[in-house]
Amino acid sequence: MLSSLTYCAQFGFARTEDKKSAIVYYSRTLNTHILAKYLQSITNSDLISLQIINPYPNDFDAMSKIAKEERDRNFKPKLVSIEFNPNDYDVIFLGTPVWAGGISSPIRTFLSMYDFNSKVIAPFCTQVKDNIEGCIKDIQFLTPNAKILKGIDIQATFEKDDKFLKDKNKNYLANNTNYLTSKDKQEINLWLNKI
Numbered sequence: 001m002l003s004s005l006t007y008c009a010q011f012g013f014a015r016t017e018d019k020k021s022a023i024v025y026y027s028r029t030l031n032t033h034i035l036a037k038y039l040q041s042i043t044n045s046d047l048i049s050l051q052i053i054n055p056y057p058n059d060f061d062a063m064s065k066i067a068k069e070e071r072d073r074n075f076k077p078k079l080v081s082i083e084f085n086p087n088d089y090d091v092i093f094l095g096t097p098v099w100a101g102g103i104s105s106p107i108r109t110f111l112s113m114y115d116f117n118s119k120v121i122a123p124f125c126t127q128v129k130d131n132i133e134g135c136i137k138d139i140q141f142l143t144p145n146a147k148i149l150k151g152i153d154i155q156a157t158f159e160k161d162d163k164f165l166k167d168k169n170k171n172y173l174a175n176n177t178n179y180l181t182s183k184d185k186q187e188i189n190l191w192l193n194k195i
């Protein structure tokens with residue numbers, strides 16, 4: 001197992017042309033979405049955006065409280081149904097905002113819905129201060145038999161998300177990956193070549 005992962009790491013396994021990949025992600029305020037779109041533009045993966053049935057509030061403080069409570073209760077919010085079968089993919093890129101030091105609640109739901117035994121997961125996240133380690137721990141806990149590749153974290157462009165939602169043109173942002181800095185893009189490209 002270890003040797004096959006080492007092999008992957010050396011040759012950019014996740015990006016190899018004959019591999020079929022999906023990008024599955026949750027994004028409440030588009031930072032992770034922008035990263036997911038950029039990844040898709042490079043990897044040609046299927047893009048699957050997770051949506052929750054009962055929307056979260058826009059207010060940051062209210063949301064922070066909810067996220068913490070959901071984490072403490074191991075709560076899994078209901079998701080709008082998606083067409084996804086882990087067996088269809090060689091690599092699953094899994095994207096989340098960092099919430100309370102770990103994955104966001106909708107990702108918890110997603111990981112509990114399928115069998116990821118021996119599936120390859122490449123995690124990515126956006127954050128304002130924490131690295132991806134907390135998310136990796138959560139993913140490992142929920143998918144103990146998956147092969148988890150090295151992840152990447154990118155600092156969010158929009159820190160105060162409620163203000164951002166009010167001030168910006170959401171549709172424009174949703175389709176524009178230029179909100180990533182060239183340093184971010186370089187880092188993402190390097191990561192994709194390594195995993």
Ligand SMILES: Cc1cc2nc3c(=O)[nH]c(=O)nc-3n(C[C@H](O)[C@H](O)[C@H](O)COP(=O)(O)O)c2cc1C
Nearest residue numbers: 027028029030031032097100101126128129130156
């Ligand atoms: C409820 C909540 C909890 C958060 N917790 C953390 C955290 O623990 N560490 C951190 O670095 N960023 C934290 N953030 C910031 C988000 O990770 C960051 O803004 C992220 O880019 C949001 O992604 P999105 O725009 O795709 O939803 C938190 C944001 C929210 C809304």
